Amino acid sequence: MNPDQLAFALADLDSQGLRRRRRVLDGPQGVRVRVDGRDYLSFSSNDYLGLANHPEIVSATQLAVARFGVGAGAAHLLTGHHRLHHELEAELAAFVGLPAALLFSTGYMASLGVIPALLDRHGEVFEDRLNHASLVDAALLSRAKLTRYPHLDLAWLDRRLGESVAQVKLIATDTVFSMDGDLAPIPELLALAEKHDAWLYVDDAHGFGVLEREAEHPHALSASRLTPHPSLIYMATLGKAAGVAGAFVAGTEELVEWLVNRARTYIYTTAQPPLLAAAVSASLKLIAGEPWRRQRLAELIARLKAGVADLPWPLVASDSPIQPLLVGGNEDAVRLAEGLRARGILIPAIRPPTVPQGQARLRISLSAAHGVADLDSLLAALRELAP
Numbered sequence: 013m014n015p016d017q018l019a020f021a022l023a024d025l026d027s028q029g030l031r032r033r034r035r036v037l038d039g040p041q042g043v044r045v046r047v048d049g050r051d052y053l054s055f056s057s058n059d060y061l062g063l064a065n066h067p068e069i070v071s072a073t074q075l076a077v078a079r080f081g082v083g084a085g086a087a088h089l090l091t092g093h094h095r096l097h098h099e100l101e102a103e104l105a106a107f108v109g110l111p112a113a114l115l116f117s118t119g120y121m122a123s124l125g126v127i128p129a130l131l132d133r134h135g136e137v138f139e140d141r142l143n144h145a146s147l148v149d150a151a152l153l154s155r156a157k158l159t160r161y162p163h164l165d166l167a168w169l170d171r172r173l174g175e176s177v178a179q180v181k182l183i184a185t186d187t188v189f190s191m192d193g194d195l196a197p198i199p200e201l202l203a204l205a206e207k208h209d210a211w212l213y214v215d216d217a218h219g220f221g222v223l224e225r226e227a228e229h230p231h232a233l234s235a236s237r238l239t240p241h242p243s244l245i246y247m248a249t250l251g252k253a254a255g256v257a258g259a260f261v262a263g264t265e266e267l268v269e270w271l272v273n274r275a276r277t278y279i280y281t282t283a284q285p286p287l288l289a290a291a292v293s294a295s296l297k298l299i300a301g302e303p304w305r306r307q308r309l310a311e312l313i314a315r316l317k318a319g320v321a322d323l324p325w326p327l328v329a330s331d332s333p334i335q336p337l338l339v340g341g342n343e344d345a346v347r348l349a350e351g352l353r354a355r356g357i358l359i360p361a362i363r364p365p366t367v368p369q370g371q372a373r374l375r376i377s378l379s380a381a382h383g384v385a386d387l388d389s390l391l392a393a394l395r396e397l398a399p
């Protein structure tokens with residue numbers, strides 16, 4: 013793209029109805045938001061537990077900022093690695109039951125740092141077709157061969173892992189797929205990794221803090237019962253259910269030591285403000301201490317599933333707070349989202365290329381901060397808009 017081509021390219025996006033524009037949020041994130049000057053009931057954030065504006069997290073952050081100031085002022089390997097970061101890493105490792113953890117500034121940076129630190133052009137990365145963009149970019153940055161497997165097709169993956177002659181192999185997967193809300197079978201993937209002497213890198217951005225991972229999710233990654241495994245690399249982001257910002261990678265002590273030495277997105281960037289570590293630490297206490305938040309989510313999920321049964325659009329099968337309502341056509345999805353917006357309800361329409369052609373959808377995100385009445389308002393509005 014040359015400078016003189018930008019205006020044409022943007023006009024082209026406009027003409028196809030594909031130009032993206034940002035909405036401006038006033039006030040805190042939550043289920044009631046003020047966006048572009050209007051108040052909405054929102055089903056469109058990743059703040060699944062309703063923690064982004066929690067008073068205990070806010071006050072822990074205020075205390076930290078009063079004591080330690082704002083900026084970290086340096087990278088972790090210089091003088092930016094604050095005691096609050098160091099202690100939080102130990103808390104996070106304990107939280108997921110793995111030996112060690114390392115903080116990154118974002119989930120995107122975590123993946124961009126880890127995968128190229130382990131593989132080079134002699135390696136091969138195997139990725140689920142529906143993986144998050146950051147995992148694809150991380151593989152490309154490593155220069156390893158990238159092989160994408162059909163969504164959840166483990167037989168296909170098993171074959172291709174068997175055929176690979178790469179020196180280092182890594183399987184990367186979302187745990188909860190971000191546009192469908194379905195779950196990857198982590199124990200089976202771990203068995204494949206073991207069989208083929210590969211790493212398993214799991215991106216738990218949408219699962220951390222949310223999935224109970226007990227009987228109802230037998231296939232899900234069990235963070236409460238994670239068994240340390242030498243080939244498992246666990247990554248979770250802290251800006252979704254945890255309500256703050258950042259990410260961490262957990263695994264063996266050796267893995268974390270290697271990343272401290274070789275992950276370029278860890279080394280060549282300023283450490284996150286320590287106040288964010290204080291915020292995450294407060295958030296972890298709420299996640300562990302308030303199981304009602306996960307129970308509320310489970311109730312809302314069940315009520316939504318029952319409530320849409322008589323509507324013309326099916327939900328994609330999902331037991332996570334991501335509940336996509338499958339509309340089909342792009343214009344129908346946009347029209348439905350606009351109809352809801354006119355009724356004061358905010359839900360994004362997701363269209364190709366983010367999802368396959370003909371599978372445009374409304375991506376409903378539930379939060380523990382939603383009440384039953386909020387969900388009923390949504391269902392009533394959908395009923396009014398049904399053809």
Ligand SMILES: *Cc1c(COP(=O)(O)O)cnc(C)c1O
Pocket residue numbers: 117118119120121144146186190215217218249250251258259
């Ligand atoms: C949001 C997300 C990321 C990126 O995390 P950030 O901390 O927002 O950079 C990575 N992977 C998945 C699956 C995500 O949904």
